[in-house]
Amino acid sequence: MAEKKSRRDFLGMAFGGFAAVGGIMSLGAMKASWDPLPSVQAAGFITVDLSPMKDGELQTIGWRGKPIFILKKTAEMKKNDNRDVVVGNEEYAVMIGLCTHLGCIPSWKPAKKIFHCACHGGDFDPSGTVLFGPPPRPLDIPPFSIDGTKLVLGEEGPEYKRLAAKAQG
Amino acid sequence: MAQIKKANGIGDWFDQRLATKKLAKVMMTEYWIPKDINFLWAMGVVLVVMFKLLIISGIFLLMYYKPDAKLAFDSVNFTIMQEVEYGWLWRHIHAVAASFAFLVIYIHMFTAIYYGSYKNGREMIWISGMILFILFSTTAFTGYVLPWGQMSFWAAQVITNLFGGIPVVGDAVVTWIRGDFAVSDSTLTRFFMLHVFLLPLMIVFVIVIHFYSLRIPHVNNQEGADIDFDAEADKYLAGNKKESKVVPFWPVFLAKDFYVVCVTLVIFFFCVFFFYDFSLPGVNFEPANPMVTPKYIYPEWYFLWSYEVLRGFFFDIGPIKAMDIGLIAFAFANVIFVILPFLDRDPRVLPAHKRPRFKIWFWVLMFTMVILTIYGKLPPKGINNVIGFIASMTFITLFLIMPYITKKDAKGAK
Numbered sequence: 132m133a134e135k136k137s138r139r140d141f142l143g144m145a146f147g148g149f150a151a152v153g154g155i156m157s158l159g160a161m162k163a164s165w166d167p168l169p170s171v172q173a174a175g176f177i178t179v180d181l182s183p184m185k186d187g188e189l190q191t192i193g194w195r196g197k198p199i200f201i202l203k204k205t206a207e208m209k210k211n212d213n214r215d216v217v218v219g220n221e222e223y224a225v226m227i228g229l230c231t232h233l234g235c236i237p238s239w240k241p242a243k244k245i246f247h248c249a250c251h252g253g254d255f256d257p258s259g260t261v262l263f264g265p266p267p268r269p270l271d272i273p274p275f276s277i278d279g280t281k282l283v284l285g286e287e288g289p290e291y292k293r294l295a296a297k298a299q300g
Numbered sequence: 301m302a303q304i305k306k307a308n309g310i311g312d313w314f315d316q317r318l319a320t321k322k323l324a325k326v327m328m329t330e331y332w333i334p335k336d337i338n339f340l341w342a343m344g345v346v347l348v349v350m351f352k353l354l355i356i357s358g359i360f361l362l363m364y365y366k367p368d369a370k371l372a373f374d375s376v377n378f379t380i381m382q383e384v385e386y387g388w389l390w391r392h393i394h395a396v397a398a399s400f401a402f403l404v405i406y407i408h409m410f411t412a413i414y415y416g417s418y419k420n421g422r423e424m425i426w427i428s429g430m431i432l433f434i435l436f437s438t439t440a441f442t443g444y445v446l447p448w449g450q451m452s453f454w455a456a457q458v459i460t461n462l463f464g465g466i467p468v469v470g471d472a473v474v475t476w477i478r479g480d481f482a483v484s485d486s487t488l489t490r491f492f493m494l495h496v497f498l499l500p501l502m503i504v505f506v507i508v509i510h511f512y513s514l515r516i517p518h519v520n521n522q523e524g525a526d527i528d529f530d531a532e533a534d535k536y537l538a539g540n541k542k543e544s545k546v547v548p549f550w551p552v553f554l555a556k557d558f559y560v561v562c563v564t565l566v567i568f569f570f571c572v573f574f575f576y577d578f579s580l581p582g583v584n585f586e587p588a589n590p591m592v593t594p595k596y597i598y599p600e601w602y603f604l605w606s607y608e609v610l611r612g613f614f615f616d617i618g619p620i621k622a623m624d625i626g627l628i629a630f631a632f633a634n635v636i637f638v639i640l641p642f643l644d645r646d647p648r649v650l651p652a653h654k655r656p657r658f659k660i661w662f663w664v665l666m667f668t669m670v671i672l673t674i675y676g677k678l679p680p681k682g683i684n685n686v687i688g689f690i691a692s693m694t695f696i697t698l699f700l701i702m703p704y705i706t707k708k709d710a711k712g713a714k
Contacts, residue, residue: 162476165476165477165479165490166476166479167475167476167478167479167480167481167486168479168486171479171480171481171484171486191591193590193591195481195482196480196481196482196483196484196590197481197482197590198590198591231623232461232623233457233458233461233462233464233623234457234458234461235454235457235458235593235597236591236592236593238593249593249595249596249597249679250458250593250597250680251611251614251680252611252614252679252680252681252685263614264614264622264680265611265613265614265621265622265623265626266622266623267621267622267623267624
């Protein structure tokens with residue numbers, strides 16, 4: 132059967148086509164409006180001097196709205212070549228202090244030498260690797276670079292790239 | 301043009317233009333409800349009353365609330381609670397009505413499950429109802445975030461992080477929902493928009509569909525009896541009110557509903573004035589602090605059961621991570637109720653006490669929900685983890701075996 136296309140069909144399809152394209156493009160605009168603003172995306176940089184830290188001390192600092200754990204490891208804490216940040220002759224654990232399960236802040240238990248997340252019961256060792264519970268991966272390491280005895284958060288230095296490569300490999 | 305005549309009164313004037321008499325018949329005086337029901341059939345109207353209370357109290361809260369991370373906490377806890385005349389009243393009503401709405405939703409839901417009111421033509425009532433449940437849950441969650449206290453912040457943190465479990469794009473989705481790498485001002489303002497505008501608008505729309513979906517299959521009754529509504533309505537209209545198995549929605553059914561509404565409101569306002577703490581957790585009277593997680597965080601009581609299913613799986617199984625198992629179980633728990641009509645393979649509409657196996661299934665489900673709710677509030681330590689895991693497994697198993705159990709019941713009857 133030969134198809135009959137009338138003027139009205141043509142107008143209908145033309146209208147429908149324009150409306151569909153417009154609809155899809157406005158969905159794109161709506162999605163983009165929900166994206167983080169440029170001011171939010173612009174990276175924040177923070178410099179921390181590590182030299183005054185004592186053995187076994189933990190300090191928590193805010194970076195891009197997230198807590199960062201910096202723990203100066205003691206001799207009896209197990210070394211972890213894949214995760215430790217070496218500044219001078221000292222080893223530090225530097226990580227984002229948000230549980231990789233659902234984002235609560237684990238608290239440091241100095242007696243047991245673990246980070247314990249009270250929300251869902253996850254435990255991490257001083258290097259941030261998972262000992263127990265639902266967290267799917269070790270605590271994330273934020274991008275950093277080393278400048279003498281100072282740590283610059285937000286900058287991807289060679290030491291960070293080395294650790295990131297190990298985390299993947 | 302319709303034949304418009306000089307009206308003999310204000311009612312007639314409107315009737316000629318809007319067919320108000322016909323409308324009243326269709327919606328009220330000739331909308332038929334079975335006589336064989338009990339107080340559990342009043343929960344729908346109780347929910348309408350709760351929703352109205354939420355809207356009215358919400359309007360007054362909206363006049364002073366400021367959706368800004370710097371101002372929100374004080375606008376609630378100082379301006380509304382201390383400066384605005386009766387501001388505390390609106391806040392208490394809003395918080396307590398949210399809790400009551402969920403309590404009544406659960407009664408409403410489990411009544412429908414008990415009496416089999418979700419199948420044999422009533423599927424759309426059930427599905428639209430479950431969509432309402434999801435919309436109410438989202439509204440409750442976004443509203444919980446607005447006072448920007450510690451619980452608000454950490455609830456937003458944990459719930460938005462759930463989307464991180466989506467394969468590949470998870471982290472990007474979390475950032476997109478928040479509008480920032482962390483929960484922040486942009487998260488608060490968009491949740492505000494959702495809570496006060498988009499979600500309530502959708503709720504009203506789905507409520508209309510929910511009511512309309514009742515119209516063709518009609519309300520179920522205590523015995524699941526198949527009533528010929530036209531024949532029974534004719535009897536009623538002819539004056540055989542005693543013999544007829546039905547009554548009109550207005551004034552007969554609503555008169556009894558109003559009694560149930562009154563009892564509910566007495567309890568409700570007792571809670572608003574003297575027992576509101578349960579809906580306003582103390583931790584939330586501390587301003588949000590992204591650097592400190594409260595010692596124990598738990599959701600409002602009405603989300604505890606699904607929260608417990610989420611965290612019930614605390615160990616990896618083979619290559620699957622504990623977190624992913626929890627998320628899959630959580631997603632399962634949240635959608636499984638929606639497809640309930642299709643899991644029930646017994647075509648008969650009967651109350652649970654006339655379905656031997658289903659009756660046991662129903663009460664085991666109720667018991668499991670209570671256990672999940674209790675353990676959802678307890679800290680995840682030691683034996684609590686084990687009980688949470690067993691209860692979560694029971695919950696999932698119940699829905700997996702439902703088709704077999706209902707099929708067996710149907711066979712047993714033949």
